[in-house]
Amino acid sequence: MGHVLETRGITKNFTGTKALDDVSIYVEPGEVHGIVGENGAGKSTLMKILSGIYRKDSGEIFLNGKQVEFNNPNEAIQSGIGIVHQEVSIVPNLSVAENIFANRQPVNALGLINRKQMNQDTMALLEEFGARDIDPGGQVRFLTIAQQQVLEILKAMSCNPSVLILDEPTSSLTDNESEALFASIRRLKEKGTSFIYISHHLDEIFKICDSISILKDGRFVCRADVKDIDQPFIVRNMVGREITDEYGSGQKQRTAGEVIFEARQLGRVSEFAKVDFKLRKSEIVGVFGLVGAGRTELASSFVGLTQPETGELYFEGKPVKIRSMKQAISMGMAYVSEDRKNSGLFLKKTIRDNIVANKLKKIAKGPFISKKTGDRMAEDAIDRYSVACSSKEQLAGDLSGGNQQKILVAEWLSDVPRVLIVDEPTKGIDVGSRSQIYGFINDLANQGTAVMMISSDLMEIIGMSDRVVVMKDGFVAGEVAKEDMTEEHILSIATGVNQERGIPS
Amino acid sequence: MKFLKNLVRQREFTIVAVIFTICVVMSFASPIFLTFGNIKALLMGIATSGIICVSMCILMVSGGIDMSVGSVMGFSAVITGMLIKASCPIVVSILAGLLVGTGIGLLNGFIVCKVGISAFITTLAGLNMYRGLTYVVTHGFHQSDLGAKFNAIGQSTLFGIQLPVYYCIILVIIGDILLRRSRFFRQSYYVGSNPAAARVSGINTDLVLMFNYALTGFSAALAGIIYASRSGSASVTAGSGMEVKVITAVIIGGASMSGGEGSVIGAFFGAFLTGLIMNVLTLLSIDVNWQQFVVGATLLIAVMIDTLNNKRRMNQSRKQSRRARID
Known part of the structure; x- marks a missing residue:
């Protein structure tokens, strides 16, 4: 048969609900196999069974033709199934090297950990991944989220698994870092490693996967080679209906009203500086920027979670000091945080x-x-x-x-609410629910709410926003009106590639 | 240079610097401070708590805590004492005492890991239960006259210093090496910092925690027996208040209540610093009642310095990463 990994009839119940129902998938040697499905379709449950975190109720798992049973994560790792979890699972107080080699540190003749060897091995891994800016001996808590994500992947790769499961690996990576990840995946693929790739970003599926399996409501729908299918095919099979107007541009019935919330020359040391920002009634303002551009920090200071150190805030034309979230709520502001x-x-x-x-x-x-x-x-x-x-x-x-x-x-x-601030509102959400959430945001804006929507998803920014503010390194790098919104234009401002186009006249 | 910088950043370094400063100042302030007799007394004063600090530190790194160490200390000691008085061989009596301590530790670990009751509550109950049992089995009587052979364990000297000081130092060194360099003990950091991550890394978190509780019970018993031998009597009140002393020292030494950080040598320095402060206050004939206040204040200041330092470094690394992006 020659499958690296195969499941037959996997079933798993959680107190009454069937999370997985008779799921059979397989992965060929050296291929990247995508698993797609809506939230709650059973992708994560299936991966947790494959990596020994959950135990299946029934069904069989075959690895390299042999039937296997995993009672704990260690047995799965030993047999050659590696997993990079969706949630970063690092140990902040330990060094980069110790995080990667958790429980597998190289030891000397006395059985004591050989730090030098461990740091060297880590260095080699970091170089292979092209992440030379990370210091093997440095404490992990001082790394950025993206660097921590890289660490997770290196950790799983360092076990030389025959199948490596990647669960939303790019959710906190920048485009460059994602490309570096894809390059590594391709390299390892050539060496014969197989991958299971889970992502809500269908464009990533087309970029990196060779084949996919679609799950819906805990059941297996179909398997297909990526070259034979297109995006609507996937959406149709995972949602069970067509999604045409994802961002609900058809239901837009609004014109921006007066300014309700304004920031003038707002600044906070090492977070953002000299930010001028206006929110109008019945307007959705998209805020785009690379990871670390200061978007979340800015939003935090709007709703009183942190205090701006310079500049003023105005609410309905009057200067205000927002000292707490409670005060912000009482003023009619709402905040949906990025870090759920x-x-x-x-x-x-x-x-x-x-x-x-x-x-x-x-x-x-x-x-x-x-x-x-x-x-x-x-x-x-x-x-x-x-x-x-x-x-x-x-x-x-x-x-x-x-x-x-x-x-x-x-x-x-x-x-x-009068002002709504949403930070990455659809992070990790499937297509179906995503268009629902867009619908709710649109509804509110139509009813007069001023919306600030922070997002790293360019398509979402362009699809939803009436106006886009681009941030870079803590500054507002530019503003883009509806008619000028193209991916290239916004990205060039965010990355500073094309400065003269970025600065608004 | 980088090595020096890293050294200075260590919590242990700060404590040693504070200890050194106090010593220098005191050598001028008090003629008695640097005498052999005073140093001996100082070391002897922390020997017992120092032994428990080793395992408590390892336990707290793995995210646990044991409030029952003082009671286990007393209970194990009276068990050993009673067996000796019932003319059991000394070795058997000691082993029995150690076994009781280890067993209690294991039970604590079992309740925390398998039943799922919080460590603080489980061992707080233990603090009361085992002190109570101590009174029940002895009817409230100290177990004295344990014989010269038994007393030799805690009272003999080497180079003029009593043996418990050596026991403590040896255990601290072994404990520090193990927690730093052995794969098994190192697991405690993963377990304490992020149990879910530890589990998916293939670490048996329950095993690590239960082992650490058993180890803590064992060393509490060991400390109790050594203490009894040194004082020539297994007292029913021996070890009361020990849990507070030990936990304070461990936290001053760099561990946190939430687990994942700390080192054995740091915990020992923490114990040394608290012992030193007591000693200094006595030598300067400051009202005894101030002692407890000063120890409490030391704890608070140590944790505060650490918290502020971390915030500053967090800010720095954020600025650096921003600068790196601009370049």
Whole structure:
């Protein structure tokens, strides 16, 4: 048969819901096999079974023709299945080298860790990946998120796996870094390594994959060679319907009103400087920039999470100091954070508790919280955003990444805020839910909300924004009107390739 | 140059610098400070807590904590004492005491890892339970007259210094090398810092944690037996308050309550610094009641310096990476 990896009839149940139902896929030697599907289609569950984190209820796994059983991650690694997890799983206090060689450090004759050897091995890996700016001995907590992601990939590669699973590996990489990753994948592919590649970015699938399997609602839909198919084919099979007007440009019924929120010469040391920024009623302003351009930091200072050190903020023409998120909320501002794990969701609380977290006052009767109102709100939100969950009492931490994002959006978009700031609103979300979220943002803008949308996804920026502000190295590098929005133009401003075009007249 | 810079950045270096400064100042301030007798007393004062610091540090690096060490210390010591008085061979009595301590540690680890009760609560319960058991089995009586042979373990001297000081130093050195360089002990950093990441890296987190709890129980028992031998009696109150002392020292030495950082040598310096402060305050005849206050303040200042330093470095590295992008 010659498959490197094959699953037959994998089934997995989680308390009542069937996460995987009779899934059979295979991977050929030396190919990059994409797995695509909506959030909650079972991709992550399948990968966790393949890497020994979950145990399957039934079905068989064959690796190089031999049937295998994994009781823990170590057994999967030993057998030759490596995985790069979607969430960065580094140990911040240890060195780069120790993170890569976790539990496999080279030892000397006495059984003690040989640091010199370990650092040399790390150096070799870093060079092969083209990441020479990373110091093997440096502590990982001082690396950027992108560098940490690179580390994750190196860690998995250093085990010389026969199949390497990459789960959304580019989610925090810049384009250059993604290209470097693709180059490494191709190089390793030639040496005979096979890959399973999971991504919501269909363009990446076409760039790097040889074949794909499509999953929907925990079931296997079909397998196809990438050269035989096109993007609509994938979307049709994973969503079960055609998506034509993804960004909802057909439903745009608005003209920008007066300025509601304004920043003048705003600055914060080592974050951003001299930022002039205006948000108008019924307008969506896209904020684009490379990772580290200062977009998130700027948004944080708008909603009182940090304090600007220079410059002023104006709300409806009057100067304001926003000292806390609470104050921002009371002014009618809403903020959907980029980092849903750390500053967005309460992972150990139920869906219900998360949705009502920012409106306890509203659902309270006197000093007590009304459970009924909260329940109703939660049920509405689950319905409206079609969150895939067993009930409103499910813990937010048990949901898939995309569904967590929907909960976060639901928490903030249930009202019509006057100013809405969303940071990477569709990060890790599938096409179907993405167009839903776009719909909600469009609705709000139509109803008068001023929207600031931070995103690294150029297509999303162009599709959604009425105006784009481009940031670079903490400065506003330029502004682009609707009619001038092309990928090349925005990117050239963000990267500073073509300065004279970037500076607005 | 880079080596020097890294050295200065280490928490251990800061503590040694503080210790050194205090020593220099004190050598002028007090004629007694640098005498052999005072140094001996100082070292002897931290020998017992120093032994527990080694394993507590390893445990805290892996994200655990053990509030029951003081009680385990007392309980194991009276078990050994009672067996000796029941004319059991000394070696058997000591092994029994160590076994009891290790067993309690293992039980703590089991409850934390497998039952899933928080480490603080589990061992806080242990703190009460084992102190209570100590009183139950002894009816509140100290176990004294344990014989010259047993007392020799804690009272003999080498080069004029009592043996417990050597025990402590040897254990600190071994512990530090193991935690720094051995693959098994190194796992504690991964477990303490990011258990999920450790698990997917193929580390058996429960095994590591349970081992560390057992090790802590073992060393608490060891410290208790040495303490009993040194004082010639297994007292029912021996080791009370030890958990606070040890945890304070470990944190001053660079560990955190959330795990993933710290070193054995740092923990030892932490213990040394607290012992030194006590000693200094006594020599300067400052009201005894100030001692506890000063130790508390030292803890707070040490952690504050560290937190501020990290924030500054975080800012620096952010600026650097920005500059790198502009270039």
